[in-house]
Amino acid sequence: xxxxxxxxxxxxxxxxxxxxxxxxxxxxxxxxxxxxxxxxxxxxxxxxxxxxxxxxxxxxxxxxxxxxxxxxxxxxxxxxxxxxxxxxxxxxxxxxxxxxxxxxxxxxxxxxxxxxxxxxxxxxxxxxxxxxxxxxxxxxxxxxxxxxxxxxxxxxxx
Amino acid sequence: xxxxxxxxxxxxxxxxxxxxxxxxxxxxxxxxxxxxxxxxxxxxxxxxxxxxxxxxxxxxxxxxxxxxxxxxxxxxxxxxxxxxxxxxxxxxxxxxxxxxxxxxxxxxxxxxxxxxxxxxxxxxxxxxxxxxxxxxxxxxxxxxxxxxxxxxxxxxxx
Numbered sequence: 170x171x172x173x174x175x176x177x178x179x180x181x182x183x184x185x186x187x188x189x190x191x192x193x194x195x196x197x198x199x200x201x202x203x204x205x206x207x208x209x210x211x212x213x214x215x216x217x218x219x220x221x222x223x224x225x226x227x228x229x230x231x232x233x234x235x236x237x238x239x240x241x242x243x244x245x246x247x248x249x250x251x252x253x254x255x256x257x258x259x260x261x262x263x264x265x266x267x268x269x270x271x272x273x274x275x276x277x278x279x280x281x282x283x284x285x286x287x288x289x290x291x292x293x294x295x296x297x298x299x300x301x302x303x304x305x306x307x308x309x310x311x312x313x314x315x316x317x318x319x320x321x322x323x324x325x326x327x
Numbered sequence: 328x329x330x331x332x333x334x335x336x337x338x339x340x341x342x343x344x345x346x347x348x349x350x351x352x353x354x355x356x357x358x359x360x361x362x363x364x365x366x367x368x369x370x371x372x373x374x375x376x377x378x379x380x381x382x383x384x385x386x387x388x389x390x391x392x393x394x395x396x397x398x399x400x401x402x403x404x405x406x407x408x409x410x411x412x413x414x415x416x417x418x419x420x421x422x423x424x425x426x427x428x429x430x431x432x433x434x435x436x437x438x439x440x441x442x443x444x445x446x447x448x449x450x451x452x453x454x455x456x457x458x459x460x461x462x463x464x465x466x467x468x469x470x471x472x473x474x475x476x477x478x479x480x481x482x483x484x485x
Contacts, residue, residue: 230467286351300352302356311353
């Protein structure tokens with residue numbers, strides 16, 4: 170069983186994040202906050218990851234959106250948003266991405282993600298479906314959702 | 328002067344959209360709406376583009392966000408969100424991207440965009456700056472903003 174760990178914010182983690190393609194403002198901001206002591210060393214991050222030996226080889230970010238801001242699900246409820254799911258190239262095709270998504274599903278909350286366009290086959294295999302696209306809500310996103318039992322996609326009235 | 332046109336939703340435009348890398352749910356949804364006659368042929372789209380002869384060679388999407396949902400600017404106000412700015416590879420480096428962004432600026436509203444990571448040099452030249460990253464608001468985004476005169480970035484209280 171591949172172990173998924175909640176990642177702690179420290180210089181070592183942030184250095185390992187640089188190997189991932191989707192390194193961006195989020196990681197830079199975490200680094201600045203650490204340097205300026207706005208966050209403590211080893212505080213929890215929204216990232217979960219998989220280590221292979223001492224190397225972080227896969228990661229994703231998860232954040233729980235409050236029911237109040239749920240425009241995707243029926244009944245309206247808290248849900249998870251998942252982003253920056255990525256497995257380093259040398260470790261792809263071995264189930265690490267799948268394991269991370271399964272980990273997210275274990276919270277038994279609906280999940281929304283906005284994947285890059287060429288990864289739809291993977292998400293479909295993971296049981297995700299295209300949300301009906303609504304421009305005012307989704308703008309440049311390609312929203313995919315996963316529905317646990319008893320949850321439906323919110324109907325859009327055009 | 329390079330002419331920027333508001334793009335109309337019709338089969339010809341939607342076919343030309345397929346040449347752009349960031350073709351996604353938005354375009355597919357426009358196509359379905361046209362096929363199902365939910366939108367009329369030649370209705371206005373959120374896309375603006377540049378033609379070279381009969382070919383669409385550059386495009387962007389623009390949408391005005393209501394003041395009520397402005398979490399980026401001070402004073403709080405209507406702003407534009409810009410996405411899918413893209414110039415076809417054979418036409419890059421000739422000022423078409425710049426022309427589209429200048430067109431967006433002519434509305435004299437603040438602009439927010441979430442560019443791909445490797446395009447920051449371009450946006451900097453266009454006068455955009457990194458918004459302070461706030462996880463609950465920005466999630467997987469790399470927000471860049473442009474401020475017209477008299478507008479500031481909203482201060483974030485950590």
